[in-house]
Amino acid sequence: MGKLERHATIADVAALAGVSVGTASKALNGRGSLREETRMRVREAARQLSFEANAGARSLHSGRTYTVGMITTDTIGRFSIPVLIGAEDALGAGEMSVFLCDGRDDPIREQYYVRTLLSRRVDGIIVTGRRTEARAPIAADLPVPVVYAFISSADPGDCSVVPDEAGGARKAVEHLLAVGRTRIAHVTGPEHHNSARVRAAAALERLAEEGLEPAASPLFGGWSEAWGRQAVGILLAGRAEFDAVFCGSDQIARGVCDALRAAGRRVPQDVALVGFDNWDVMTEGCQPPLTSVDMNLEGLGRSAAEMLLAAINGSPSPGRHALPCHLVVRESSAVPLP
Amino acid sequence: MGKLERHATIADVAALAGVSVGTASKALNGRGSLREETRMRVREAARQLSFEANAGARSLHSGRTYTVGMITTDTIGRFSIPVLIGAEDALGAGEMSVFLCDGRDDPIREQYYVRTLLSRRVDGIIVTGRRTEARAPIAADLPVPVVYAFISSADPGDCSVVPDEAGGARKAVEHLLAVGRTRIAHVTGPEHHNSARVRAAAALERLAEEGLEPAASPLFGGWSEAWGRQAVGILLAGRAEFDAVFCGSDQIARGVCDALRAAGRRVPQDVALVGFDNWDVMTEGCQPPLTSVDMNLEGLGRSAAEMLLAAINGSPSPGRHALPCHLVVRESSAVPLP
DNA sequence: AGCTTTCCGGCAACCGTTTTCCTAATTTTC
DNA sequence: GAAAATTAGGAAAACGGTTGCCGGAAAGCT
Numbered sequence: 001m002g003k004l005e006r007h008a009t010i011a012d013v014a015a016l017a018g019v020s021v022g023t024a025s026k027a028l029n030g031r032g033s034l035r036e037e038t039r040m041r042v043r044e045a046a047r048q049l050s051f052e053a054n055a056g057a058r059s060l061h062s063g064r065t066y067t068v069g070m071i072t073t074d075t076i077g078r079f080s081i082p083v084l085i086g087a088e089d090a091l092g093a094g095e096m097s098v099f100l101c102d103g104r105d106d107p108i109r110e111q112y113y114v115r116t117l118l119s120r121r122v123d124g125i126i127v128t129g130r131r132t133e134a135r136a137p138i139a140a141d142l143p144v145p146v147v148y149a150f151i152s153s154a155d156p157g158d159c160s161v162v163p164d165e166a167g168g169a170r171k172a173v174e175h176l177l178a179v180g181r182t183r184i185a186h187v188t189g190p191e192h193h194n195s196a197r198v199r200a201a202a203a204l205e206r207l208a209e210e211g212l213e214p215a216a217s218p219l220f221g222g223w224s225e226a227w228g229r230q231a232v233g234i235l236l237a238g239r240a241e242f243d244a245v246f247c248g249s250d251q252i253a254r255g256v257c258d259a260l261r262a263a264g265r266r267v268p269q270d271v272a273l274v275g276f277d278n279w280d281v282m283t284e285g286c287q288p289p290l291t292s293v294d295m296n297l298e299g300l301g302r303s304a305a306e307m308l309l310a311a312i313n314g315s316p317s318p319g320r321h322a323l324p325c326h327l328v329v330r331e332s333s334a335v336p337l338p
Numbered sequence: 339m340g341k342l343e344r345h346a347t348i349a350d351v352a353a354l355a356g357v358s359v360g361t362a363s364k365a366l367n368g369r370g371s372l373r374e375e376t377r378m379r380v381r382e383a384a385r386q387l388s389f390e391a392n393a394g395a396r397s398l399h400s401g402r403t404y405t406v407g408m409i410t411t412d413t414i415g416r417f418s419i420p421v422l423i424g425a426e427d428a429l430g431a432g433e434m435s436v437f438l439c440d441g442r443d444d445p446i447r448e449q450y451y452v453r454t455l456l457s458r459r460v461d462g463i464i465v466t467g468r469r470t471e472a473r474a475p476i477a478a479d480l481p482v483p484v485v486y487a488f489i490s491s492a493d494p495g496d497c498s499v500v501p502d503e504a505g506g507a508r509k510a511v512e513h514l515l516a517v518g519r520t521r522i523a524h525v526t527g528p529e530h531h532n533s534a535r536v537r538a539a540a541a542l543e544r545l546a547e548e549g550l551e552p553a554a555s556p557l558f559g560g561w562s563e564a565w566g567r568q569a570v571g572i573l574l575a576g577r578a579e580f581d582a583v584f585c586g587s588d589q590i591a592r593g594v595c596d597a598l599r600a601a602g603r604r605v606p607q608d609v610a611l612v613g614f615d616n617w618d619v620m621t622e623g624c625q626p627p628l629t630s631v632d633m634n635l636e637g638l639g640r641s642a643a644e645m646l647l648a649a650i651n652g653s654p655s656p657g658r659h660a661l662p663c664h665l666v667v668r669e670s671s672a673v674p675l676p
Numbered sequence: 677a678g679c680t681t682t683c684c685g686g687c688a689a690c691c692g693t694t695t696t697c698c699t700a701a702t703t704t705t706c
Numbered sequence: 707g708a709a710a711a712t713t714a715g716g717a718a719a720a721c722g723g724t725t726g727c728c729g730g731a732a733a734g735c736t
Binding site: 009010021022024025026029031032053054056057058061062 | 721725
Binding site: 019020021022023026032033034035038057059060061062063 | 682683684685686687688690691692693
């Protein structure tokens with residue numbers, strides 16, 4: 001595999017086509033008034049030299065880089081990828097690209113990346129993260145617009161695009177009620193985690209609207225399968241009966257499912273199960289396949305990117321924008337056959 | 339949250355410090371011979387204006403952007419993230435950043451990204467992907483060095499850094515032999531998938547070296563838990579006895595584990611189990627925790643980045659470089675207590 | 677033929693930064 | 707006290723591209 005010596009410059013192209021540099025530029029960008037023959041000649045020269053205009057030099061003039069930066073608060077992973085993909089989709093249509101920076105939960109690293117992005121003159125910045133918690137603004141007085149996606153900024157004046165987790169939890173409970181369950185338990189992540197609290201509170205609230213109590217007070221623990229299994233032990237040890245469990249994550253739900261089966265309870269006949277995240281690995285690996293709340297992360301990324309574009313073009317959308325979650329129903333909560 | 343009008347330029351800094359532009363540049367970069375007092379004055383002015391040098395303009399001069407591009411062949415995900423993190427680590431030390439592009443299995447998109455990266459004048463390109471299969475070179479005659487990580491290039495002259503999957507499979511078998519298992523089955527992914535074939539062949543070869551036959555001929559299917567469960571049905575239906583299963587992925591292993599338990603076989607007492615990938619979600623979710631082969635993806639990314647740096651500095655490392663896998667032993671293959 | 681109009685394409689300024697000279701001022705040396 | 711050496715900082719030329727302005731040539735008009 002050979003290696004070309006160096007990048008061709010527009011001067012090379014101009015020389016080969018026998019025109020001046022300015023003319024070559026106009027020919028390639030469809031500007032100015034040139035004979036069609038000249039335009040073709042320049043284009044051919046460019047093709048021959050595999051000329052690609054130097055984006056840095058170009059942006060020097062336009063003031064735009066057609067690049068946005070994306071900083072993940074914590075490490076890049078299961079939640080930030082879909083957000084990234086959604087953002088790429090929305091930006092790709094406008095021929096912009098995304099510069100991804102992995103903050104790794106390190107504020108120093110994060111600040112370093114902010115500076116790097118600014119020095120690269122990105123047109124805007126998207127901040128995302130694994131948790132929906134509000135976080136301190138990434139910096140004050142930046143010369144470019146910033147949009148927070150999934151995670152939100154503690155400053156209400158900043159633009160944040162977040163999932164309506166409470167709404168999602170309510171939908172989960174409504175679905176369980178609709179399939180005839182009334183003794184519903186809730187197993188979720190650590191109480192210090194914002195998502196766990198919000199989802200639990202919304203679930204309880206929705207139950208209360210029906211005049212119902214939960215089958216047991218919400219069980220806070222971790223986000224893991226192991227905790228889900230452990231929680232089933234706690235539920236079974238308690239005297240309360242339950243015919244459904246709404247879980248704060250799919251991993252928890254899967255643990256719950258495995259433990260229920262081991263204890264001789266059938267899913268969904270004896271206990272209906274709903275998870276949160278709609279993570280295919282879990283929903284499909286689970287037996288039976290798991291009903292789950294989908295936060296529409298790609299949509300979040302897309303919206304965030306669109307708002308960022310609008311802000312870049314001078315129309316910011318300050319404030320917190322909550323996007324609806326939707327429920328994906330699978331066998332784990334199917335109505336038992338008559 | 340305010341928004342600064344525009345980026346400060348070095349001319350602004352120079353004006354504020356009362357020096358010429360050239361002097362300001364020297365002051366900030368530690369070049370030239372200046373009075374310490376002047377240097378400080380310029381630095382202070384820069385701080386006051388939150389000046390960040392325009393990287394594009396700067397690279398115009400140096401010819402280097404201190405950026406490398408990373409293109410994922412397929413969609414960015416579980417395998418490419420660790421590679422990315424490893425690469426970032428190796429490059430971060432040299433103050434370089436990574437521009438991530440998601441090819442999404444679309445050759446047109448991929449070519450578009452190659453052009454974008456070239457126009458951004460990246461110093462080099464890393465190509466990665468979900469599969470270890472050799473792929474067609476991303477382009478011929480690029481003006482920058484390219485390194486393939488995890489995935490490899492079909493051109494043997496290109497630099498590829500790949501895991502030694504065969505070695506990993508041999509280690510898995512050796513471990514099972516070491517804990518006294520002799521009737522070993524192999525369940526893996528689709529036969530058209532290179533990794534599945536390589537791992538299966540290496541496992542058989544290692545068994546043959548001990549004069550052993552596998553407990554059944556390798557079962558090729560998919561990479562999912564569902565296939566793992568299904569494969570256990572096939573194994574149990576066959577007349578052959580087996581005391582261990584080596585699986586082509588952790589997901590398969592987990593499916594196998596669940597199905598074995600459902601069939602009344604104990605893991606590891608009756609059947610020892612080894613997976614491949616060492617994916618924490620699976621190894622920890624599995625009951626008992628799963629022994630697995632780790633391909634050291636971060637190490638792969640790190641090595642790839644180091645070789646890319648070397649190539650950028652004029653010392654390429656052409657050819658295919660295989661890095662060793664290692665086995666992480668957990669309870670699923672623990673020696674049964676006497 | 678002499679004038680205006682239209683069409684092409686070149687010239688040069690500019691974007692922000694670095695770096696190579698170069699000059700003026702200061703210090704050293706005899 | 708004059709010559710030489712050193713030092714501090716400025717002017718200007720790159721780097722690669724874009725664009726506004728201008729001029730020459732050809733064509734159209736009277």
